[in-house]
Amino acid sequence: MADQLDRILQQWHVEKPELDVSPMAVIGRLSRAAMAVESRLAATFARHGLDAPSFDVLATLLRSGAPYRIAPVKLAREAMISTSAVAQRLNKLESRGLVKREANPGDGRGTLVALTDAGRELIETTLPDHLETEHAIIATLSVEEQANLAMFLQRITESSR
Amino acid sequence: MADQLDRILQQWHVEKPELDVSPMAVIGRLSRAAMAVESRLAATFARHGLDAPSFDVLATLLRSGAPYRIAPVKLAREAMISTSAVAQRLNKLESRGLVKREANPGDGRGTLVALTDAGRELIETTLPDHLETEHAIIATLSVEEQANLAMFLQRITESSR
DNA sequence: TATTGTTATACTCTATAACTATA
DNA sequence: TATAGTTATAGAGTATAACAATA
Known part of the structure; x- marks a missing residue:
């Protein structure tokens, strides 16, 4: 075709x-x-009332495991964006009560971003739906083809560094 | 790895x-x-003093062949953006003298976007450099792997329609 | 001095809405 | 009525610069 x-x-x-x-x-x-x-x-x-950048923050917090707290600078490194961009993502999420900022006990300069109960609930609900969408997208490929595709993409990304 | x-x-x-x-x-x-x-x-x-959207317009005009003239509505369909977005891309390019808008002799409502000599020169110079970059990116894959990758991506795109 | 984090600001690209003009 | 094209406007997300506070 x-x-x-x-x-x-x-x-x-x-x-x-x-x-x-x-x-x-x-x-x-x-x-x-x-x-x-x-x-x-x-x-x-x-x-689910989310966009990709917001999902990214909530999912990163969830997969980090209990107690679901990460420093903004670490969020910036994971997402490969500036700390300013992180602060702005957090403002948006915090105003909706999905995360909250707490003092970092280990570093007086720092902050810890924490998942609220509402945030936890939202990302737990969204995640299975998201995975279903991703599954539907790649279902046209066999498992072996999926593995090959992932490998090719990984090599392209690596060679672009 | x-x-x-x-x-x-x-x-x-x-x-x-x-x-x-x-x-x-x-x-x-x-x-x-x-x-x-x-x-x-x-x-x-x-x-080369370009960005992706500008390159896209100039390359589309070049590959359309002589006389290097396309209606804005066609540019919008090719790039899958609104005609307003096209108008704004064209404003930018026209102010730099890389394209110019002409009346469409076949349709009184319409316009034809034409590559100027400067635009033609710029895209002709940029294109080989661009292809070299693309070639370097995928050079980590064999020709057969490249063909498989392209096919997998095509199937994913098709299944997402 | 370097790092963490925030806000103010500006930039890029886009779409929607409103409008003109022609088919 | 539908299509072609433009501008005004607003929206999203980002980065840079400037700043405060702590390591």
């Missing part, structure tokens, strides 16, 4: 026959797949 | 052993790979 990338590649072959545009077949489809997936995940998040 | 996704999956296994988080291995790596690639492509674009 020809997709949009096939048509784009065909155009390039006609217009620039001397160029090797084969990398576009991979990178183009990577970016389109990421866009399509992002949009499906966003729909699931929205059903 | 354990990457960040391996550590995240391990955390989930400990905290939520009853959940099947295996889809995250694929989707998580997809989103990280897309982010890493996007950032490398952006660096190449920046070296």
